Amino acid sequence: MSIQKMKFTKTSTSRDYLDEMLLRALDTKLLDPISSDDLLRQDEEGRTIEEDNVYADYINNFKNMAHGIGLEIGKKKEAEKSYTLEEIEAFSKELANKLELSSCGEDVVLTSDDQKALDALSECDFEALHDCHYINFGLGRLPLESYKKIELLRDRKFDLCILHSNSQYHWVVYATSNTFFAEVRKLLLSLYLEEIRIPDIDVKKVKADYEEKLEDIYAFCLKNDNIYRLYDYVIQDGDTYQIGGFIPAKELDSYKAAFKDLPVEFEVLEPEEAGVKCPTLLKNNWFFRPFEMFVEMYSLPDYRDFDPTVFLGITYCLIFGIMFGDLGQGAVLAIGGIVLYDIMHFKNKLIGIVGRVGIFSMIFGFLYGSVFGNEEVLTPVHQALFGTEGKLVEVMDAEWTTRLLIGAVMIGMILTLVSMLINMYKNLRRKDLGQVLFSTNGVAGFVFYSYIIAVILNMLVLNNSLGNLLSPVFIVPLVVIPFICFFFEEPLGHLLSGKQVKPSEGWGAFIMQQIFEMIVIALEYVANTLSYLRIGGFILSHAGLMLVVSVLMGMVGGAGSIIVMIFGNALVMGLEGLIVGIQSLRLEYYEMFSRYYDGGGRKYEVLTSLE
Amino acid sequence: MSKAASGAMTTKAKAMFAKRLSESDYLNLSNKKSVSEIATYLKNETYYASCLEGINEKALHRGQLEALIRNDYIDKVARILRYSTSDREGFEKVIVVQSEVNTLITITEALISNDFTSIIVKLPTTIAGEICFSLKDLANIRSWEELLSALEGTPYHDIMAPYTVNDIRDLDFTGLEQDLYRYDHETTLRILNESIDKKSQKAIKELLYSRIELDNIAKIYRLKKYFNTPHDRIMPMLAKVYLRFSKKDIAEMIEKDDAEHIYERLVNSSYKAYVNDERFLFIEHTTKMINYNLNRKQIMFASDPDTVLLAYMRLVENEIDNIVDIIEGVRYRVSSEEIRRMLIY
Numbered sequence: 001m002s003i004q005k006m007k008f009t010k011t012s013t014s015r016d017y018l019d020e021m022l023l024r025a026l027d028t029k030l031l032d033p034i035s036s037d038d039l040l041r042q043d044e045e046g047r048t049i050e051e052d053n054v055y056a057d058y059i060n061n062f063k064n065m066a067h068g069i070g071l072e073i074g075k076k077k078e079a080e081k082s083y084t085l086e087e088i089e090a091f092s093k094e095l096a097n098k099l100e101l102s103s104c105g106e107d108v109v110l111t112s113d114d115q116k117a118l119d120a121l122s123e124c125d126f127e128a129l130h131d132c133h134y135i136n137f138g139l140g141r142l143p144l145e146s147y148k149k150i151e152l153l154r155d156r157k158f159d160l161c162i163l164h165s166n167s168q169y170h171w172v173v174y175a176t177s178n179t180f181f182a183e184v185r186k187l188l189l190s191l192y193l194e195e196i197r198i199p200d201i202d203v204k205k206v207k208a209d210y211e212e213k214l215e216d217i218y219a220f221c222l223k224n225d226n227i228y229r230l231y232d233y234v235i236q237d238g239d240t241y242q243i244g245g246f247i248p249a250k251e252l253d254s255y256k257a258a259f260k261d262l263p264v265e266f267e268v269l270e271p272e273e274a275g276v277k278c279p280t281l282l283k284n285n286w287f288f289r290p291f292e293m294f295v296e297m298y299s300l301p302d303y304r305d306f307d308p309t310v311f312l313g314i315t316y317c318l319i320f321g322i323m324f325g326d327l328g329q330g331a332v333l334a335i336g337g338i339v340l341y342d343i344m345h346f347k348n349k350l351i352g353i354v355g356r357v358g359i360f361s362m363i364f365g366f367l368y369g370s371v372f373g374n375e376e377v378l379t380p381v382h383q384a385l386f387g388t389e390g391k392l393v394e395v396m397d398a399e400w401t402t403r404l405l406i407g408a409v410m411i412g413m414i415l416t417l418v419s420m421l422i423n424m425y426k427n428l429r430r431k432d433l434g435q436v437l438f439s440t441n442g443v444a445g446f447v448f449y450s451y452i453i454a455v456i457l458n459m460l461v462l463n464n465s466l467g468n469l470l471s472p473v474f475i476v477p478l479v480v481i482p483f484i485c486f487f488f489e490e491p492l493g494h495l496l497s498g499k500q501v502k503p504s505e506g507w508g509a510f511i512m513q514q515i516f517e518m519i520v521i522a523l524e525y526v527a528n529t530l531s532y533l534r535i536g537g538f539i540l541s542h543a544g545l546m547l548v549v550s551v552l553m554g555m556v557g558g559a560g561s562i563i564v565m566i567f568g569n570a571l572v573m574g575l576e577g578l579i580v581g582i583q584s585l586r587l588e589y590y591e592m593f594s595r596y597y598d599g600g601g602r603k604y605e606v607l608t609s610l611e
Numbered sequence: 612m613s614k615a616a617s618g619a620m621t622t623k624a625k626a627m628f629a630k631r632l633s634e635s636d637y638l639n640l641s642n643k644k645s646v647s648e649i650a651t652y653l654k655n656e657t658y659y660a661s662c663l664e665g666i667n668e669k670a671l672h673r674g675q676l677e678a679l680i681r682n683d684y685i686d687k688v689a690r691i692l693r694y695s696t697s698d699r700e701g702f703e704k705v706i707v708v709q710s711e712v713n714t715l716i717t718i719t720e721a722l723i724s725n726d727f728t729s730i731i732v733k734l735p736t737t738i739a740g741e742i743c744f745s746l747k748d749l750a751n752i753r754s755w756e757e758l759l760s761a762l763e764g765t766p767y768h769d770i771m772a773p774y775t776v777n778d779i780r781d782l783d784f785t786g787l788e789q790d791l792y793r794y795d796h797e798t799t800l801r802i803l804n805e806s807i808d809k810k811s812q813k814a815i816k817e818l819l820y821s822r823i824e825l826d827n828i829a830k831i832y833r834l835k836k837y838f839n840t841p842h843d844r845i846m847p848m849l850a851k852v853y854l855r856f857s858k859k860d861i862a863e864m865i866e867k868d869d870a871e872h873i874y875e876r877l878v879n880s881s882y883k884a885y886v887n888d889e890r891f892l893f894i895e896h897t898t899k900m901i902n903y904n905l906n907r908k909q910i911m912f913a914s915d916p917d918t919v920l921l922a923y924m925r926l927v928e929n930e931i932d933n934i935v936d937i938i939e940g941v942r943y944r945v946s947s948e949e950i951r952r953m954l955i956y
Contacts, residue, residue, distance in 0.1 A: 111667060141667060141670070143675055143678070143679075145678065145682070145736050145737060148736040148739075149731050149732070149734055149736055149750065150731075152731065152734065152736075152746055152747045152749075152750035152751070153731065153750055153751065154747075154750075154751045155751075166665050167664060167665045168664070168665040168666050168679075169665070169666075169667070186728065187728050187731075190674075190728050190729070190732050191731070191732060192672045192674055192675035192678070194667060194670040194671070194672070
């Protein structure tokens, strides 16, 4: 439930062991490397390695050639032997020559369907077809309509065989004697035959002859290409070559162990000493881990900040559960989500979130007494458990509508206050006293907002039992002083941090700007609080929608009512579940994150192989 | 047909017309440099995507592209007819007769020029099951006699038999063509009279007769301007259909007018409202434009399904002609401005 501690590690060796060191670093899958340019900018001594990566071109070449003959390469992880550049070049040329012979002309690009037709034709030996003296063969794509027309002919001077078909063409090979070849070809061309040259050499043979060596050389090139790409992260200082990057502190030993038989030196620094931005790796328990997705979507926290995932997880589950309270539907979401994400290990974190919010949906569904839209089935349980006359919460009762809406605003107020407290804690850690004391989300804001809540509660709920809270004794310290703090937040903050008090734009412009700012602040408090009304709104809309399903079930009756129940519940779960999910996220981002969270972190991205 | 079915068919036809090629499509197509570029554009950017799916546009022959687009025309009409009840079969028959007549004209041309390959190329295999003669017989004919024998028992035998001559090169092709087209027009009218209500007949007749009448005028124009044909030989070559021009008007046109006057008479007649204010290119361009505007008006304002369907069919034919014009223009390296001037949309 925090941000993983990191260490900045510099790993150095001599030129002889550099490539091996880089490959080992790659294999650990632990290093988030810093580019040599960034490191050199931090007054590191040395220079970058300037070497042309010849292997990248070979890799592309081999890939293209392999694709051309329908070969999948890259299965081999390790080359069996080493090759010199001359050997690779010679092999590349030899293979290119062979492929040119087996191709259908330089400008022709064969489609996968063409290739299938050629594969079918290769049952006959291509060389044998070309060697025939008295029979001529032709190959091509023939439109389906044209084939129908050929079938109408009675005395054909050729034989035709379909090799492959799709929705538009038959791929056909035709055979005719030398005497009729010109006439037959003219007929077929007038029927829109698109000719394909029959290759001189069988691609299959080329594949069989070259596949093994191509795989081996490709693996060798790939390995060297990876090394060359890692050179971007290496600094050369005299005879020493060094790669620097971040590693989770707890993995440091296993990282070092990967180099144990190499003459490698390590220098381990704290992230603050590295001089470059430390990446953020969130660490949360199984329950909250899926919610990291929402934090990443907004922006990861800075390494020195705190991880808001747990607070987000709790509040998101609560808000969703309150808005989408149904024991049955919640159970479906919970079981589906937990089975798919936690048991079957589906990677999509959203599925995990669905499972977790489902649990809260069940809890609140139980409190509302709602099971798949049935509002009566839990009434006896409520009566036995809570000693109530009916259900604990009668969502559709007019009396409860006001209570639910007021309750929603109360939840909003509490969450806003908690968000302010978190903001103060965050700024205290940053030692930004100005923000802690004077900002709208600091002590001043907290005091002002708490006072407003107290006034409202006193008037509406407590019947003024706290006395007259609107007297100047309260208004001056709890409204006027906080607003003065908001107004002069910047100069006061500067005063505390020992900076120049006078605003950079001058006092006149500053005061004008702040007057408008105060209006915005006052409006924001109101708007942010009322925004939580949606929680109450969605409780009602969910119950309303399920009431419609119940009425429809009653109208249909019999077996049909079960179908209506299944479809109705599925529809509500799909549509409303989605909307409630989005609205909850909106409250998280706009009403809470905007008060306490900045983000701006960099994701921890380990170096991995390119293939 | 129920009101609902008729409404559905009208709506479907109008909705399909809304997908037609736009001005910017024509602009883009006319700027293409090759048939394969045109095919790629039609396949990726227009509603011809489905009929061109799977084609290899890099190696596509222009004839094949045209054939695919023309086949799509039949599919389009079939898609609209799906919304109709069985009494709409008449329309399918209209397409079939049109196709039969065109096939026989092409085959006759092929026999005259002794080019048997083009017989098989032009056979309408997509509607083989609908037409009244055997395609297998037609595919293998090598003489006029074999053609007549293949047509035995069909209405076409009686139309074509009187044209038998000793040497096929002496055959009166214009007369035969005229008789076949006349059969097409008369059959179309008969089919539609049988299958549609009286209210729709007036609008449909106007569409059909206008086309025939405009074809007559274009024919008179050409015969007078380019062939100097004697007056008495022109009238028998025309279909006997009079809509906005009386028989007397047509006779006057043949007797007194020169080509320019015929054009003037046309653009100042009651067709005036359907002539766009454009520079004169050639007479068929003007007559096609009038036809296009007449059909366009019907598809916009008519509500009965027969008129809308017929107008839709004519407009799609016009679009196909436009595409063919673009393909030819691009092949013969005509400038894109010139190509666009020939198009009617």
